[in-house]
Structures are given as structure tokens and as C-alpha cells.
Amino acid sequence: MAQVRRRARGAIAPAACVQAIRAAATLPYSQGMRRERELMDTLFNSGQARAMQHCFFSQRSVGRWSTPSGMRWDNSRPRPVHKAAVVGLGTMGRGIVVSFARAGIPVLGVEMDAKQLEVARKTVTATLERDAQRRGVEPPLGLVRFTVGLQDLREVDLVIEAVFEDMALKKRVFRELSSACRPDTLLCSNTSSLDLDQLAATTSRPELVVGMHFFAPAHVMKLLEVIYGPRSSPTAVATAMQLGKRLGKVSVAVGNCPGFVGNRMLKHYVEQANFLLEEGASPEQVDQALEEFGFPMGVFRMSDLSGLDVGWRVRKESGLTGPGVAPGEQVRRRQGRRRQAVAGTCTTGLGGREAKPDPWLRSFLEEYRSRHGLRARTVSQQEVLERCLYALVNEGFRILEDGIAAGPEDIDVIYVLGYGWPPHRGGPMFHAVAVGLPTVLERLEHYHQAHPRHPTAPAQPPPAEAGRQGQPAHPEVEGDHQECPQSALRPPDHYHSSP
Numbered sequence: 001m002a003q004v005r006r007r008a009r010g011a012i013a014p015a016a017c018v019q020a021i022r023a024a025a026t027l028p029y030s031q032g033m034r035r036e037r038e039l040m041d042t043l044f045n046s047g048q049a050r051a052m053q054h055c056f057f058s059q060r061s062v063g064r065w066s067t068p069s070g071m072r073w074d075n076s077r078p079r080p081v082h083k084a085a086v087v088g089l090g091t092m093g094r095g096i097v098v099s100f101a102r103a104g105i106p107v108l109g110v111e112m113d114a115k116q117l118e119v120a121r122k123t124v125t126a127t128l129e130r131d132a133q134r135r136g137v138e139p140p141l142g143l144v145r146f147t148v149g150l151q152d153l154r155e156v157d158l159v160i161e162a163v164f165e166d167m168a169l170k171k172r173v174f175r176e177l178s179s180a181c182r183p184d185t186l187l188c189s190n191t192s193s194l195d196l197d198q199l200a201a202t203t204s205r206p207e208l209v210v211g212m213h214f215f216a217p218a219h220v221m222k223l224l225e226v227i228y229g230p231r232s233s234p235t236a237v238a239t240a241m242q243l244g245k246r247l248g249k250v251s252v253a254v255g256n257c258p259g260f261v262g263n264r265m266l267k268h269y270v271e272q273a274n275f276l277l278e279e280g281a282s283p284e285q286v287d288q289a290l291e292e293f294g295f296p297m298g299v300f301r302m303s304d305l306s307g308l309d310v311g312w313r314v315r316k317e318s319g320l321t322g323p324g325v326a327p328g329e330q331v332r333r334r335q336g337r338r339r340q341a342v343a344g345t346c347t348t349g350l351g352g353r354e355a356k357p358d359p360w361l362r363s364f365l366e367e368y369r370s371r372h373g374l375r376a377r378t379v380s381q382q383e384v385l386e387r388c389l390y391a392l393v394n395e396g397f398r399i400l401e402d403g404i405a406a407g408p409e410d411i412d413v414i415y416v417l418g419y420g421w422p423p424h425r426g427g428p429m430f431h432a433v434a435v436g437l438p439t440v441l442e443r444l445e446h447y448h449q450a451h452p453r454h455p456t457a458p459a460q461p462p463p464a465e466a467g468r469q470g471q472p473a474h475p476e477v478e479g480d481h482q483e484c485p486q487s488a489l490r491p492p493d494h495y496h497s498s499p
């Protein structure tokens, strides 16, 4: 039971299953049945059941996508994708190649660095073999080809670019793709945060450029954010949405702004976690609070595995690095500790798959605090959760106000399937409603007073009818998400408020 509870991370159903089986095995038949019924009643009437139903229906509702400009799932026709290419075979590119091969789609993996290509070939092959063995099928190795350079791209219907997060590099790659590919080839980017419209502008077919944002590890995580720019055509959006489904993902269409939906919210979550380090918390304490809430890994373990350099590149491209910015920047500089491939490493001193406290980081933080005149104080688990999660939720409301996500369900699907938000808590927007919006508002205001860098709270009373664009809050689950507060703040600048 202890093992089940640990793995369930706060979900009550797995423990109830064990209790029911125990009752069946140890009690007379009728008593065992009665016990099972009682447990089922408890589960059916729990908030967790409502949260899971919300996840279920939300995942279905995001397939009926629409955009503020009128593109919709039922008026846009996807194109077939017979063959694809992935450019850049690092952490993400390899996982994307695996996803294509597993879905039975021939894929060409393209690198500029021959050594990286060899590492990618080995990793992709090993992953496909392991996966096929588990499923008792032949590994689809014949569907994957690898090459250095862009010379073989005329045969592909769609390309996904996954090179470093660097706008100048990505623009160059898109320019090259534009001449290397057929004029009708869709050009997609796996960028975490960059402006799709700028990439589209470097090509001969801006209408065929969309974001296809996969989540790490790309062959495991079920989410695909499909980002439409102001010039993306309905065909391009529909093709990316449908392709996501073929790859076994749930696709969510979102607008173009820095960080889109997921990372735009994540920025505030990461930022609070870093401020908590400055104020006296340790990375393992922050992670533990988030893991007890139900995340498979806390923010620092997740950043270690995704690659601290990726987070740093994202922040650098957004102008979020340099003096006066929380200690992530200096942490990154620690020699030999820049990404998961180096030592399985970093902020929490991950040794292999186990997270261990890192003595270097502890003394770094002490020195950092004393250099900046910061006195360490005790930070409670409640404060970690409220500051990290409500800052994230708050940005979710701004995103809704901006029309970047079609509705709160879209945000919840993104967080549950892309970032491991515990499904029994429904997603951030569902959770805020479950906690009570007045409570969330009060806590945001409290932390804003105490720590002026905490984002200002949403303040306006929510419109009762809020739901996805042009649809009521999903009708299958009564009472869900009838309420969404609007931010009193001016939303931060974003690329296009009405793409």
C-alpha cells in the first residue's frame, strides 16, 4: 500500500483499488461487495472524479479547435503527410523522429554535426528497439534515414525544425529550408518561445509555417502545441493538428506570443521558484513541495532534464538574462553542468535518475544571498505551492484575456499532458476554481504586498458564461469552468493579440 500511495502522488483511486482487492480477499463475499461499493461511492463523489472527468472531456473538446480569425476544425482541410523530415537531432529532434517512425511515417533526420548525427542514430535505434520489444512488434527502423545537410528535402511533405533556440540561426535554417524544399512543403518549428511570424517572413510560403511544439521527452509526452501565426493558413493549422493525432498526441491550437501558452505560464512558475531560492528555500525543498502536490518532478528536476541550457537560451532570446535576474544565470555557468547529457546533473545535483542535494549549489546560494544582502528565511511548503502555482494560474487568466488560448480547458490539457500537472487536480484553471477564485485572489494579493516582484492578482469578477471560443464551457461536465476572472493588469506585450 505504501508503494501504491507513493506512486499515486495524491490520487485516491489507486489506494481505493488496493483496499477493494484487500476486502475481496479477506472478507466474506457480501461484506467485500459492500466495502467495494462504499469505496466506489467515495470515489464517484470526490473532487478528484470531477477533475478526471474534466480532463477527459477537455481532451476531447480541444480537437474542435477554432481561432479568433475564424479558422475552425470543421472548415479547414488537412493535407496528407506521406514523408517528413526533422532538422536538428538533439534532445527534442531524436524524440520527434521516434514519434514519426512509431506512427508508421517515413522520416528523414537531418543534422549539421556528424558526431551528433551518430549519437542520434544510436539513441533513436535503441529507443525504437526497446519500444518494439515491449509491444512485441518489429522495430520500424526501415522508416528512418539520417543525413548531414539539407540536400534530400525535396521529397518531404513537412519539415520540423528543432535546432538550438536562437532566432538568428532559426531564421537562417528557415531561409535554407525555403529553397531546399518543394514550394508546397509545410515548414514547422519546435521553438519553445520564438515569434513564428518572423520565421514565416523569411520563407517563400508564410502561409505554410506553423509551430509544432513538442514536450520533453518528445516520444513520451502526449501534448503537441500547434501555434498559428497571423499568416498561417487553415490548411497548415489543420495539417499540424491532424498530424499530432497521428503521432499519438493531443494537439492544442494556440496563438503566437512569447512562450505561447505553456512556457508563457511556466516562466512565472520558474521565476517564483528562483525567487524562493533567493529568499532561503533549497531546490530540493521546492521540488518536494511540487512533487507532493502531484507533479512527477519538481521545477528544478524538470529543468535539469530538459537541459538548463535550453531554459537559458529561451530566457536569453527573451531578454531575461543578465545582472539583477534571479540566480539561474549563474547556475548555468557552472562548468560541465550545462545539460542533462553532461552528468545527469545540475541544480539538484541529479546523479543518474536520483535527485540528490548538490553541495556546490548550496554554497553558491549562500554566497549569492550574502552578496545581494538577502537574509535567508524559512519558507513553508504552503508558500512554495501558492507562489509557484498561483503565479502560473494568474498568467493563464491573462492568456485567456488575450485570446491566445481558446478556453480554460485548452490550458488544462496543455498542463496535464505537457508538464505533468496531476490529472486528479484537473489542470491549473480547474484547480483555481476548485480552490476558490476569491482565495486565489487573496493569496496573490498577499504575496504581491509581501514580495513586490510577485505578479499582481487578477481582480475582476469572472463572467459567468466563459468557455471556449464560441462554445459554452464544455457541456458534458456540469458546473465546470463557468468562471474565469479577467486580469486587472495590462497584459504584457505579445506578438499579435488577434492573429
Ligand SMILES: CCCCCCCCCCCCC[C@H](O)CC(=O)SCCNC(=O)CCNC(=O)[C@H](O)C(C)(C)COP(=O)(O)OP(=O)(O)OC[C@H]1O[C@@H](n2cnc3c(N)ncnc32)[C@H](O)[C@@H]1OP(=O)(O)O
Residues within 6 Å of the ligand: 191, 192, 193, 214, 215, 216, 217, 220, 221, 258, 259, 263, 264, 266, 267, 270, 296, 297, 302, 305, 306, 307, 310, 311, 314, 315, 318, 353, 418, 419, 420
Ligand atoms: C517569454 C517566454 C519565456 C519562457 C521562459 C520559460 C523558462 C523555462 C524554459 C524551459 C525549457 C523549455 C521547455 C520546453 O519548451 C517545454 C517542455 O518540454 S517542459 C518539460 C515538460 N516535461 C515534463 O515536465 C516531463 C516530466 N516528466 C514526466 O512526466 C515523467 O518523467 C515521464 C516523462 C512521464 C516518464 O515517467 P516514468 O515513466 O516514471 O519514467 P522516468 O521519470 O524515470 O523518466 C523516463 C525517461 O524520460 C526522461 N525524462 C523525463 N522527463 C524529462 C524531461 N523533462 N526532459 C528530457 N527527458 C526527460 C528521463 O530522464 C528518463 O530517461 P531514461 O533514463 O529512460 O533515458
Ligand SMILES: NC(=O)c1ccc[n+]([C@@H]2O[C@H](COP(=O)([O-])OP(=O)(O)OC[C@H]3O[C@@H](n4cnc5c(N)ncnc54)[C@H](O)[C@@H]3O)[C@@H](O)[C@H]2O)c1
Residues within 6 Å of the ligand: 087, 088, 089, 090, 091, 092, 093, 110, 111, 112, 113, 116, 162, 163, 164, 165, 166, 169, 173, 190, 191, 192, 193, 213, 214, 215, 216, 305, 306, 307, 310, 314
Ligand atoms: N529540451 C527541451 O526540453 C525542449 C522542449 C521543447 C522544445 N524545445 C525546443 O526545441 C529546439 C531544440 O532543443 P533541444 O533541447 O533539442 O536542443 P539540443 O541542443 O539538444 O539540439 C539541437 C540540435 O540542433 C543541431 N543543429 C544546430 N544547428 C543546426 C543546423 N543548422 N542544421 C541541423 N542541425 C542543427 C545541433 O547540432 C543539435 O544537435 C529548441 O528550439 C528548443 O527551445 C526544447
